[in-house]
Structure formats: structure tokens, C-alpha cells
Amino acid sequence: MPTVEMERRQVVVIGAGPSGAIAAALLKRKGHDVLMIERQHFPRFSIGESLLSHCLDFVEEAGMLDAVNAAGFQMKNGAAFAWGEHYSAFDFGDTFSNGKPTTFQVQRADFDKLLADQAALQGVDVRYGEAIVSADFDLPKPQLDVLREDGSQYRVEADFVLDASGYGRVLPRLLDLEAPSNFPVRQAVFTHIEDHIDSPTFEREKILITTHPIHRDIWFWTIPFSNGRCSVGVVAAAEHFEGRMENLDECLRGFIAETPSLACVLENAVWDTPARTIGGYSANVKTLHGPGFALLGNAAEFLDPVFSSGVTIA
Template structure:
């Protein structure tokens, strides 16, 4: 006897911020949604520093009050020791954004919050699901094969398959879509410290970025008294050093100014972690029956903390496009083209600015002016405000994903 395969309007692969938010927003729009996640939450993830561009999606999902109740560190801006020797400088979100602060988060807790919200809104969530490959009917994706936590092979059919699998890049690998940015082939090494010195007042939650001749450090204070401290450098520089990630990190830390002052009385409380080769984009963000969102679509360096913002803002835009596509299959191409076009415009502006910002020989005013030329070429606002606007994720001034039409 033939057994009918389960059918969903949408199947989302990946339960991180992009996948959980997209699935939740589609469920809010009345769709039957399945989310497949390969791990059991909560689980560790890097990417702890949010910017205010992520907050409109969290607000739509009804999560801002929960974020405050969970006690995440409030991040009002950032402090930089960057460029020519001018001392520390920085930016405040209140200068440019709809929100005065974002958050520094433990991603295990933050991601679990988003996944649980998707469940509350009616998404069917399957954790510890190993997705094998998309199911095709000709050129159109019509479902997905996966193995559940009991080792059973399962096939589900769907109208749209959304890849939010992060750097696993399910569809990107399947269709060979991934293109790397050779000039941003970096390696990051990081650990966690307790007993760090912190700034006072609203600067206590600042992310701190300090440049080194061959890389840069981040410092992220978290709510439990630990701080995430990491060093990023080109892979070629790491290889030529002949050092282990731990030894290179400690050598470079010793030569910092601001980061060393913040960590001088601290003790390291975790092993070192390492990741590499993460700056890339896929040459298509959608095709017949499928679309990409978050890191599954692209990732442009951690320097500006844009990863989670792109995931969450992309989720809102993709949910609108998919909602329209499911309701009117004839609109699929146009709706998803609009989504991809706006996604790429923002990625290109961030990529251009990241490359400029990596030139650490400039004065802060030159970085401000570059931000202004990127998002405010008519010079309608002061250049330092444009810099803050760009680093906020463009909240309050520009929309990353303007609506195509009322949904």
C-alpha cells in the first residue's frame, strides 16, 4: 500500500535565527510549516553581539520583553581603537536608530528562545533531524529527505523549501552555488574570560574592537560575568606565524592596548575555539521551489556584527515573498527576485564598507565619510551619524528589504 508523504506549505531547514524566525513568521501568516534542525537545543553558537537592525523582527515576534526578562546585556553602541592613533572612539545606536540599544547574548539561550517561539506559533519542529538532500520533480524542488532521531528515513513534500542551514549550506552545496571572497579568507580564535574590567554606565555593554597590524580583536561582555574575546587574522598570516591558535591569540593580546586593559585581571574559563574561511555568497538565492536565507545565502565577515541582523531581517522579507508565492504561484519568480535583489544590495554595501574598514591606516573621519557615501550620498545627515546608522543595521533611516507590495 502506498503511504502518502506528509505535505507542508513550507519546510525550513535549520533552527537558528534565520530558520526559526522565517518559520515563525510564516506560521503567523497562516501557513503549515515544518522546521528541521540537526541538533538538540540549546546548543552553543558564536555570534553573540546583536545590532539594532535585528530588533524589528524580534518585535514582530513579540520577543523584546522576553529578551529584557532574560537579562541579556544591553548594548548601547560600540567602542573602537581603530585606524590611525587617535585613542578610542565609537558610536551610539541612539544617534541613528529607532532603538537605543541592542543586546549581547548567549546564543544558546537566544536561539532556543526563537525556536520555542516558532513552536508556540504553530511550527512543527523536529530536532536531531539529519537532512539528506532536496527532492526534485524536474528542476523544481518539491520536498526533502531526512533521517529522524530514531534513524528512520522520512520524505516530506512541500510547496517551498527554505534553506536556513547556516554554514552547512544544504542547497548551496547541492547546486554548487557557493562563491568565496578570497580577500576575506580569515581565521578567528576565541575564548571566554571572567573577571574582566568593564566600562561604566551605558558603555558597560559595548562591543570593543581593536585593530592589530595583521588582524583585530573583539571583546563582548555577557550577562553572566563572562566576556567573549576573539582574534581575527588572515589565514596566510596565521600559517606564517607557525603558532597554534592559542599561542597566536596570547601573543597578540599582549600587544593590545584596550583589550589588554579590559582583561588584565581576568582569568580564562574555556578552551579556545577556532573557525575559518567564512566569507562567501551563493550565486543564486532562490530557484524553483526553494530559497536561501541567513548564512545559507551569504556571510560577510564578523567585523560589523551583521550576521544575525541579516538573518532576522532576511527572515521578514522572505516570509513575505514566500507567503505571496504560496498564495499565488504565478508571483513566485517576481516576489523572490525582489527579495534577492534587495538582499544583494545590502550585502554589497556591507562588503564594500568592510573592505574599506579593514584599511586601518585611516582617520575615523574617513570611515565616517565612507559610511556617508554608502548610505547617504546626498549628505543629508552628519557623517558620524551615517556611520552609526550603518553599524546599527540601517534601522530608522533605510530599510534593508523594502516591501514590494502589500501582502
């Protein structure tokens, strides 16, 4: 048998998204040797663009806040909620506890690359285009088999592994850790648009959550960015999408057309990006950690995108 190329590292982080990049930087700042392995190449599209203020505390702890502040992302000071003629807005500065009163709304392609680059600048070894294909945690130290884009493989032995692979959920899949969610199956259809919003009631400093006027279990996000674009998406139980999924663009715009308050906000939008979909994303696991590993963020458990909590919890 051919000799397997072997590498030994102290900590391996799977995934270079926000949870992986921040965890890797925190560990590196403590003096640990850290390798971060990412299947995709950055920048790459992702949703989850409206951050919570507490997220910036971790960004700051990882030594990345100056870079994030300088990047020109859309400032966010709260959230607004709309249903029919009803409208409420909440400001992060209205709080009984200490904390940052603002955060950002970010295009994740740019934000995630910025954080990963910052981790690399701090000395984290970041490798793109590599996938974890098997994992063995029954050995004295965990071993991961890694597949490169050219088809070659190598094995890395680590003292500890952090899985920050998001929806890929690498270790839950490989270690049979996945468990069924008690949440109903939900679907999301979303896109980015050139928004051209001129509504006097719309605040670019807030995420707008809009509820369908009839079906209260259908809701929309509208997340404005600093460059005149928005992320727009609809979330609903799977049965609401029956007969609508052949054309995702028509599906999303059809739901919006049924919601007059949101249709008015987006009446001048240029729909220039094909819509995408994700479904059945709520997930549980049998354990969040075990001998030699721990799961971070969406690689562990995910509820629903309405609270913008994913990056913060990760």
C-alpha cells in the same frame, strides 16, 4: 524496495537559528503550516553574539520581543573602537532616522533556544537532531530526504523550502549553488571568558573592536554579557596564523598580548573555556533563490563578522 515514509508540509525551514526561528514564526503568524528541521540539539554554542538594533524590529514582528526583553541579556547601546592610544565610541541613539536606540549582546546558546522555543509556542513544528541529506527540486514540488538520529529516514514534500542552516549551507551544498568568494581567506579564533573587567574606559553596553597595534588587518572583538562573561575573538588573514594553530588558547592569548590596550582590559580574566576556530567563512552563492526555495542569512552569503550584521540580515 521498501516504501519511503512520506510527509507533506506547506513550508519547511532548514535550521532553527535566529533566521530560521523568526522566519518560521512570521510564516506561522500568517497562517501557514511550518516545519522547522534542526540538525543539532539546543542549547548549543554559536558566535555572532552582538546584535544590531534593527534586529529587534524583526524579533518584535515575530511576536518574540517581550520574551527577549525579559531574558536578562546585556543591553547594548553602541560600539567602541580602539587602536593603540586611540579610542572612539558610537551610540545607536545618535541617528538621523527612526529606530530602536538599543539592542542586546547575547550568549547565542540561550538566545537561539529562546527564539526557537518562542516559534514552537506559536505552533511551529520544530524537530531537533535531524539532518537533510538530499534535496530534489526538479519535481512538481520540492522533496527533502531527512535522516533521524536513530538512522531512520523519511521524505518531506513541501510547497516551499527556506534554508536557514547557517555555516552548514545545506542547499548550496546539495544543489551546487556555492560560488568562490572574492574576499581574502580569513580565520577567527575565539572563546568565552570570565572577564573580571574593572577598566574605567570599558563600557559593558558596547561591543569593543580593537585593532592590532602593528598589523591593521588583525582585529579583535570583545563582547560583554550580563553575567560577567565575555566573548573574545581575533580575526586575521590566514597567513597571520601560520605557526600558531597547534594550541588555540595560546594563539588567541598571544595575539592579545601583542595588543597592550586589550591586554590591559582583560588582565584579570579567567580563561576557563577552550578556544575554537573557524576559517574560510566568507561565501558567495550562484543564486539567493530559485523555484521552490530561498536562502537566508549565512546559508546564502557571509562577509565578515565585524559589523554584527549576520542575524539582522538573516
